[in-house]
Amino acid sequence: xNTFIAIEPDRCIGCGTCQAACSEGHRKAGLQAEPRLxxxxxxxxxxxxxxxxxxxxxxxxxxxxxxxxxxxxxxxxDEQTCIGCKLCAVVxxxxxxxxSGTSTAGVAGxxxxxxxxxxxxxxxxAWSIGVYTCAVKCDLCSTYDPEGxxxxxxxxxTNALYVRDVTALTGIRKEKxxxxxxxxxxxxxxxxxLRRP
Amino acid sequence: xxxxxxxxxxxGCLFLFGYNxxxxxxIVSRRIVKAKEKGAKIIVADPRVIETARIAxxxxxxxxxxxxxxxxxxxxxxxxxxxxxxxFVKEHTLGFDEWWDTIKExxxxxxxxxxxxxxxxxxxxxxxxxxxxxxxxxxxxMGVCQHLQNVxxxxxxxxxxxxxxxxxxxxxxxxxxxxxxxxxxxxxxxxLPNYFPGYQKVTDPDIRQKFADHWNVPVEAxxxxxxxxVSDLPxxxxxxxxxxxxxxxxxxxQTEPDVPHLTKMLEKLDLFVCQDIFMTQTAxxxxxxxxxxxxxxxxxxxxxxxxxxxxxxxxxxxxxxxxHDWQIFSELAERMGYDMHWExxxxxWDEECRALxxxxxxxxxxxMAGTGHAQWPIPTLDHPGTPDLFLGGxxxxxxxxxxxxxxxxxxxxEMPDEExxxxxxxxREVGHYSCRSMTGNCKVLALLADEPGELRIHPDDAKxxxxxxxxxxxxxxxxxxxxxxxxxxxxxxxxxVYMTYQWWxxxxxxxxxxxxDDRSRTPEDKFSACQVEAxxxxxxxxxxxxxxxxxxxxDLAETAAAQHVEPTCEGAE
Amino acid sequence: MEKHMAVCxxxxxxxxxxxxxxNDQIVGSEGLDGLTxxxxxxxxxxxxxxxxxxxxxxxxxxxxxxxxxxxxGKLERVTWDExxxxxxxxxxxxxxxxxxxxxxxxxxxxxxxxxxxLAMQRFTRACLGTNNIDNCART
Numbered sequence: 001x002n003t004f005i006a007i008e009p010d011r012c013i014g015c016g017t018c019q020a021a022c023s024e025g026h027r028k029a030g031l032q033a034e035p036r037l038x039x040x041x042x043x044x045x046x047x048x049x050x051x052x053x054x055x056x057x058x059x060x061x062x063x064x065x066x067x068x069x070x071x072x073x074x075x076x077x078d079e080q081t082c083i084g085c086k087l088c089a090v091v092x093x094x095x096x097x098x099x100s101g102t103s104t105a106g107v108a109g110x111x112x113x114x115x116x117x118x119x120x121x122x123x124x125x126a127w128s129i130g131v132y133t134c135a136v137k138c139d140l141c142s143t144y145d146p147e148g149x150x151x152x153x154x155x156x157x158t159n160a161l162y163v164r165d166v167t168a169l170t171g172i173r174k175e176k177x178x179x180x181x182x183x184x185x186x187x188x189x190x191x192x193x194l195r196r197p
Numbered sequence: 198x199x200x201x202x203x204x205x206x207x208x209g210c211l212f213l214f215g216y217n218x219x220x221x222x223x224i225v226s227r228r229i230v231k232a233k234e235k236g237a238k239i240i241v242a243d244p245r246v247i248e249t250a251r252i253a254x255x256x257x258x259x260x261x262x263x264x265x266x267x268x269x270x271x272x273x274x275x276x277x278x279x280x281x282x283x284x285f286v287k288e289h290t291l292g293f294d295e296w297w298d299t300i301k302e303x304x305x306x307x308x309x310x311x312x313x314x315x316x317x318x319x320x321x322x323x324x325x326x327x328x329x330x331x332x333x334x335x336x337x338x339m340g341v342c343q344h345l346q347n348v349x350x351x352x353x354x355x356x357x358x359x360x361x362x363x364x365x366x367x368x369x370x371x372x373x374x375x376x377x378x379x380x381x382x383x384x385x386x387x388x389l390p391n392y393f394p395g396y397q398k399v400t401d402p403d404i405r406q407k408f409a410d411h412w413n414v415p416v417e418a419x420x421x422x423x424x425x426x427v428s429d430l431p432x433x434x435x436x437x438x439x440x441x442x443x444x445x446x447x448x449x450x451q452t453e454p455d456v457p458h459l460t461k462m463l464e465k466l467d468l469f470v471c472q473d474i475f476m477t478q479t480a481x482x483x484x485x486x487x488x489x490x491x492x493x494x495x496x497x498x499x500x501x502x503x504x505x506x507x508x509x510x511x512x513x514x515x516x517x518x519x520x521h522d523w524q525i526f527s528e529l530a531e532r533m534g535y536d537m538h539w540e541x542x543x544x545x546w547d548e549e550c551r552a553l554x555x556x557x558x559x560x561x562x563x564x565m566a567g568t569g570h571a572q573w574p575i576p577t578l579d580h581p582g583t584p585d586l587f588l589g590g591x592x593x594x595x596x597x598x599x600x601x602x603x604x605x606x607x608x609x610x611e612m613p614d615e616e617x618x619x620x621x622x623x624x625r626e627v628g629h630y631s632c633r634s635m636t637g638n639c640k641v642l643a644l645l646a647d648e649p650g651e652l653r654i655h656p657d658d659a660k661x662x663x664x665x666x667x668x669x670x671x672x673x674x675x676x677x678x679x680x681x682x683x684x685x686x687x688x689x690x691x692x693x694v695y696m697t698y699q700w701w702x703x704x705x706x707x708x709x710x711x712x713x714d715d716r717s718r719t720p721e722d723k724f725s726a727c728q729v730e731a732x733x734x735x736x737x738x739x740x741x742x743x744x745x746x747x748x749x750x751x752d753l754a755e756t757a758a759a760q761h762v763e764p765t766c767e768g769a770e
Numbered sequence: 771m772e773k774h775m776a777v778c779x780x781x782x783x784x785x786x787x788x789x790x791x792x793n794d795q796i797v798g799s800e801g802l803d804g805l806t807x808x809x810x811x812x813x814x815x816x817x818x819x820x821x822x823x824x825x826x827x828x829x830x831x832x833x834x835x836x837x838x839x840x841x842x843g844k845l846e847r848v849t850w851d852e853x854x855x856x857x858x859x860x861x862x863x864x865x866x867x868x869x870x871x872x873x874x875x876x877x878x879x880x881x882x883x884x885x886x887x888l889a890m891q892r893f894t895r896a897c898l899g900t901n902n903i904d905n906c907a908r909t
Binding site for chain 2: 772774775776777778779780781782783784785786789791794795796802803804805806807810811812813814815817818819820821822824825826827828829830831832833834835836837838841844845846847848849850852853854855856857858860861862864867868870871872873874875876877878879880881882883884885886887888889890891892893895896897899900901902903904905906907
Binding site: 015016017019020021023024155157 | 807810811812813816817
C-alpha cells in the first residue's frame with residue numbers, strides 16, 4: 001500500500017513554503033537541498049506536484065544500480081549509489097524525479113558556476129562543469145525524520161497538503177461511496193425521511 | 198487597515214483591488230482562503246490572474262493604469278442600482294453631491310474601453326460588494342499606490358466603502374495592507390516629514406511645544422514646516438538643496454526608481470552616511486559606514502500591518518563592534534552637543550512613544566510579553582486594543598465625518614509607443630524581501646530563487662519576439678537596461694511584463710520611470726514603458742550573468758573586507 | 771538549544787516565531803501561536819533567519835565602522851570614536867553652512883524596530899533641527 005502526498009489546489013496559494021521546508025529538512029540531513037516538490041501553475045490550477053510512491057514504481061524497475069529501493073514507507077534514492085543516468089526521471093509519469101548536484105563554484109579555483117547550456121534545455125540534459133548529479137525524489141522525509149512526518153505537509157500555511165495513507169484513503173473511499181449511494185437515490189427519484197441535508 | 202488581519206476571515210466579502218497577498222503576505226492570504234471556506238465572497242480586480250483570482254467568485258481583469266476609471270464606474274453602479282446606504286451617507290459623510298457630480302459621468306459601459314472590463318461583470322461585482330453581509334472589506338496594495346493617480350484611487354476606495362455602508366462596523370472597511378514588517382511602525386514613530394510620533398502634525402504649534410518641552414529644546418529649535426520626502430532625494434541633490442544624507446537601514450540603490458540617475462546624484466553629496474547590517478550596494482557608496490545590530494541581536498517592538506504592536510526579543514549577541522541603532526544616534530547627538538540618552542529599548546518605548554502618543558499609552562512591554570500584543574488605539578493600561586477603526590461611523594476628521602472626494606481619470610505618464618511597446622509593472626517575489634540583502638543571505642531562500650529573477654511575459658508577446666521559456670532576455674527603457682530570465686506565463690496579460698524588484702543583476706529599477714505624484718510623492722512603479730528582446734547567444738548570456746553576479750559579490754566582499762584590517766595608530770585613540 | 775521569541779522581520783503580517791539558538795548561532799525557527807499567524811509561517815519566516823549568522827552568500831555583514839577619508843578613496847576601518855566624530859563634525863559643518871534643511875535622514879521600516887525610529891526622528895528634529903526624515907513606505 002503506497003502512502004503519498006496529495007494537494008487541495010483551491011487552498012494552495014503557490015507560496016513555496018512546502019519547497020522551503022523540503023529543502024531545509026534534506027539539507028540539514030546532509031542530503032541534496034533541491035526541493036522534491038515542484039510548484040506547477042496553469043491558468044486554473046496551482047499545485048505542488050510530487051512523487052506518488054507508485055506500487056508498480058517504474059523508477060524502481062529501471063534503476064541499473066539499485067540506487068532506488070522500496071522501504072516500508074516510501075521509494076527512496078540512495079544519493080551515494082546513484083550514478084546520475086536519469087533513467088528514473090525519464091520514466092516517471094509525474095515528472096517527480098529530477099537530477100540535482102552540488103555546485104563546485106568557490107572550490108579549487110572555480111570562482112563561479114560555469115553553465116554550459118541555455119537554461120531552456122531540459123534539466124535532464126543540463127550539466128555544469130564539475131557537478132556530479134544524482135536523482136532526487138520525495139522520500140516522505142522517511143530517510144532522515146521518520147517520526148516528524150513529511151515536512152512539507154507540516155509546513156503548509158494553508159493546510160493544502162495531505163498525507164494520503166491507508167487510513168485516510170479508506171475513509172475517503174467510504175465517503176465517496178456514501179455520496180454515490182445518496183446521489184443514486186436522487187437519480188432514482190426516491191426520497192426517504194432518513195436523508196440528511 | 199480599518200480592520201484586523203484575523204477579522205478578515207469573518208467578513209462576508211473580500212474585494213482585492215491591486216493586491217496580491219499570496220506573494221506579498223502569504224499569512225494574510227491564508228486568512229482569505231479561510232474566509233472563502235467560511236462562505237465569504239471573493240472579488241479580485243487585477244490585470245494578472247493572481248493566485249486569489251483562481252478562488253474568486255468574480256475576477257475582473259482590468260487594464261494596467263485604469264484604476265480611477267474602474268473605481269468610478271464601480272461607485273456609479275452602487276448609486277444607480279440603489280445600493281447606497283442612505284442613512285450612513287447622511288449621518289457620517291460630507292460632500293456626496295459634489296462626489297456624485299464626478300462619478301455620474303463614469304458608467305461600466307462608457308469606461309469599458311479604458312478598463313477592458315465586461316460591464317455586466319463589473320455590475321455584478323459592485324452588487325456583490327455592496328450587499329454582502331455582515332460586511333465587506335476592500336483590500337489594496339501597491340497596485341493602488343504606485344500609480345500616477347494613487348491618492349485619487351485611495352479617495353475612491355474610501356468613498357466606495359462609505360457610500361455602500363461597508364465601513365464603521367466590525368471586520369469591514371478599507372485594508373491597505375502595509376508591505377514591510379515595520380513600515381507601519383516607521384510611520385507610527387514619526388519617521389515621516391510631516392508627523393511627530395503618533396501622526397501629530399509638525400505644523401501644529403501646540404504639538405511642537407509639547408515635543409520641545411519633552412525633548413528639552415526651545416520650541417524654535419524644531420522646524421515648523423514639513424520636510425522633504427525621500428522619493429525627491431535625487432532631485433533635491435541635483436538642485437543643491439540636500440548636501441548630507443543619513444541613510445538608516447534602507448537600500449535606495451536597489452529599491453528606488455530610476456537607479457542610474459539616483460546613483461549619479463548620491464555621488465554628489467557632501468556627506469553620505471549609511472547605517473546598516475550589510476555591505477549593500479548603497480553602503481558601498483557611502484562616506485561613513487556604521488555597523489548596526491541585526492534583528493535577532495536586539496529587542497524592540499514592531500507594528501504589523503493592522504496596527505498591532507508586538508515585542509521581539511534578542512536571541513544572539515551582536516557581531517563585532519556592532520551597536521544598536523538607537524545607541525549610535527544617541528552617541529552622535531552627544532557629540533553634537535545634544536543630550537539624548539537611554540539605558541535600553543524599553544525606556545525609549547515608554548518615554549518617546551507611550552508618553553507622547555496618547556493612543557499608544559496602553560501598549561506596555563508587559564502587555565506584549567510572550568505572544569501578547571497591543572493594537573492601537575490603546576489609550577489606557579486596561580484597554581483591550583482596537584481591531585476595528587471608525588466603529589459607528591465615527592471618523593477622525595474635525596467634523597467626525599468622512600469626506601467623499603472624486604477625481605477624473607487621467608492616462609498614466611508614460612504610455613507605451615512604437616519604440617517601447619510594453620508596459621513594465623514591478624511586483625513582489627514571495628521568497629525574497631525588499632532589497633534582498635537579508636533573504637539573499639539565507640541558504641534555502643537563495644537556493645529557491647536567484648539572479649537574475651524573472652520577467653513574466655504573455656505567450657503572444659514572447660512569440661512575437663522569438664523568446665522561449667527560461668531564456669535570458671534584455672529589457673530596456675528610456676532610463677536604462679537590465680538582464681532577466683523570461684518566464685512565459687498565461688496568467689499575465691498581453692502587453693505588460695512583470696518583474697520583481699529584488700534582483701541586483703536583473704534590476705528592474707534600472708528601467709522604472711521616476712515620476713511621483715504631487716501629494717504622496719510615490720513613484721509610478723507599476724507603469725513604465727519598456728521593450729524586451731531575446732539574447733541571441735544563450736550560452737554566452739548564462740555565463741555572462743554568472744560573471745556579472747560574481748563580480749558584484751566580489752566587489753562588495755572586497756569593500757567589506759577592509760573592515761577586518763585594524764585601524765592604524767593614527768586613526769585609533 | 772535555546773528558544774527566543776521574535777516577530778518575523780519580513781512582511782507586515784507580524785508572525786510570531788521562536789528562534790532556535792545553538793552556540794550563539796540561529797539554527798532554526800518555529801511558528802508560535804501569534805495573533806495573525808496562529809502557529810503558521812511562510813517560507814521566509816521558516817527559512818529566513820540565517821542571514822544573521824553572516825553566511826556571505828550575497829554580501830557580508832558589517833562588523834566595524836568604516837570611513838572614506840576623501841571622495842573617490844576607499845572605505846577603511848576606523849574606531850567608533852573616529853567615525854562618530856567625523857560624522858558629527860561634518861553634519862555640524864553642513865548645518866552651519868547650508869542650514870538644517872540641507873540634511874536628510876531616513877527611518878527604517880525593517881528589522882531595527884520602533885525604538886530606533888523614535889531615536890532617529892528625535893535626533894533629526896531636536897538635534898539637527900529639520901523635518902527631513904522619511905522611510906521607504908512608498909517603495
